Amino acid sequence: MNNWKRTLYIMFFAQMVTAVGFSSIFPFLPLYVADLGSASGLSIELLAGLVFSGQAISMMIASPIWGSLADRYGRKLMVMRSMFGGTVILFMMAFVRSGEELVILRFIQGFITGTVSAANALLAAEAPKGRIGYVMGSLQVALGTGVAIGPILGGAMADAFGYQSAFYMTAGLLTLAGILVWWGVEENFEPPEPKEKRRSGLSKWKGILSTPGVMMTYSLRFVVLLGRMMVVPIAPLFINILLVASNGLEKFSGLITGIVIGAAAASTTVSSLYLGKLGDRIGHRKVAVVSLLVAGIFYLPQGLVTEWWHLLILQSLMGISMGGVIPAISALLADYTDKGEAGAVYGLENSINAAARAVAPLFGAGVAVWFGLRSTFVATGIMLLGAAVLGFFFLPKPSVRTQQDEREWPKQSNMDYK
Numbered sequence: 371m372n373n374w375k376r377t378l379y380i381m382f383f384a385q386m387v388t389a390v391g392f393s394s395i396f397p398f399l400p401l402y403v404a405d406l407g408s409a410s411g412l413s414i415e416l417l418a419g420l421v422f423s424g425q426a427i428s429m430m431i432a433s434p435i436w437g438s439l440a441d442r443y444g445r446k447l448m449v450m451r452s453m454f455g456g457t458v459i460l461f462m463m464a465f466v467r468s469g470e471e472l473v474i475l476r477f478i479q480g481f482i483t484g485t486v487s488a489a490n491a492l493l494a495a496e497a498p499k500g501r502i503g504y505v506m507g508s509l510q511v512a513l514g515t516g517v518a519i520g521p522i523l524g525g526a527m528a529d530a531f532g533y534q535s536a537f538y539m540t541a542g543l544l545t546l547a548g549i550l551v552w553w554g555v556e557e558n559f560e561p562p563e564p565k566e567k568r569r570s571g572l573s574k575w576k577g578i579l580s581t582p583g584v585m586m587t588y589s590l591r592f593v594v595l596l597g598r599m600m601v602v603p604i605a606p607l608f609i610n611i612l613l614v615a616s617n618g619l620e621k622f623s624g625l626i627t628g629i630v631i632g633a634a635a636a637s638t639t640v641s642s643l644y645l646g647k648l649g650d651r652i653g654h655r656k657v658a659v660v661s662l663l664v665a666g667i668f669y670l671p672q673g674l675v676t677e678w679w680h681l682l683i684l685q686s687l688m689g690i691s692m693g694g695v696i697p698a699i700s701a702l703l704a705d706y707t708d709k710g711e712a713g714a715v716y717g718l719e720n721s722i723n724a725a726a727r728a729v730a731p732l733f734g735a736g737v738a739v740w741f742g743l744r745s746t747f748v749a750t751g752i753m754l755l756g757a758a759v760l761g762f763f764f765l766p767k768p769s770v771r772t773q774q775d776e777r778e779w780p781k782q783s784n785m786d787y788k
Contacts, residue, residue: 377497382508428480
């Protein structure tokens with residue numbers, strides 16, 4: 371077995387396990403804050419918001435730094451840092467005594483963790499460029515599977531054993547994933563030359579951002595995540611309105627909301643592997659642009675639906691197209707940059723993701739207040755259509771070397787994907 375394939379299989383499992391752990395605490399974090407109360411008199415609503423935004427802001431700051439260190443000292447080391455560091459922080463969250471203490475630990479968590487970007491950087495550096503779409507699609511499958519399982523498992527444990535039990539479980543899962551990476555992954559890492567090692571982070575980031583195609587790819591990543599995340603806090607409210615108008619189905623609002631959101635996540639997970647492999651064959655630029663266009667088209671009518679199952683169908687179709695967008699953007703970053711810069715490249719990407727997560731809820735709330743709940747879906751559709759147009763005109767076409775890689779890899783054994 372090739373070394374990069376072994377690394378992929380191990381990181382697939384590790385990514386899925388860590389996603390289960392992290393997502394298991396999301397559903398009840400605001401409830402945990404309310405249960406803890408405030409030691410300083412701050413409102414529970416404010417603390418609940420800070421629990422989410424604080425982690426996103428600190429991750430936005432820290433991710434590029436960790437990425438540069440990954441290129442200097444090794445990407446496997448950064449994966450282990452994020453997993454073992456997350457173990458300690460998540461375990462400590464089970465013992466907090468107030469909402470303020472939880473906010474502080476979540477802020478620290480953003481500085482220390484970042485398993486997704488660390489895994490992306492490791493595999494982008496290890497895998498052949500002609501297989502990047504398949505690799506990134508595989509990681510998206512692992513992430514989506516974990517995110518689908520985590521909330522159900524975490525909610526069940528919280529109901530049965532209390533909120534703290536989910537933090538114990540998450541710490542244990544992160545420990546398992548970290549040990550697996552430490553034991554099973556063999557990284558082909560070559561430390562940079564001393565002159566390269568002395569380059570400042572700012573100099574390296576400037577070089578990456580000036581590389582043709584990189585800034586546009588980062589911009590697309592920001593727009594896509596901004597659009598998706600601005601809908602997240604609005605969707606439950608909108609679904610509840612639809613259910614009230616559907617003969618009193620609002621008593622099932624929690625279940626139906628979970629079904630709608632879960633269907634979108636599931637369709638993204640299922641399609642990402644196929645569309646990632648398709649990008650390896652026909653070009654990730656084509657897949658990204660077409661997928662953005664289709665996703666925008668399916669978002670626009672969601673603001674016009676009158677039944678919850680209409681939204682379910684449209685969200686599922688949108689999710690399929692998102693399965694092409696997410697791995698394609700990560701693969702384009704690998705196409706445009708050198709393997710030796712993978713840590714910094716995906717560290718910057720994670721910082722952009724965190725910035726979008728921090729801004730999106732406020733932006734979505736503003737659109738909903740000014741124009742109504744339905745308008746958030748229309749706004750997201752317009753943003754994705756605009757991103758498709760920008761990608762078509764401003765994303766560079768693959769280099770000759772990348773095109774050769776894409777033509778050659780299908781000739782190799784199909785057993786690679788079995």
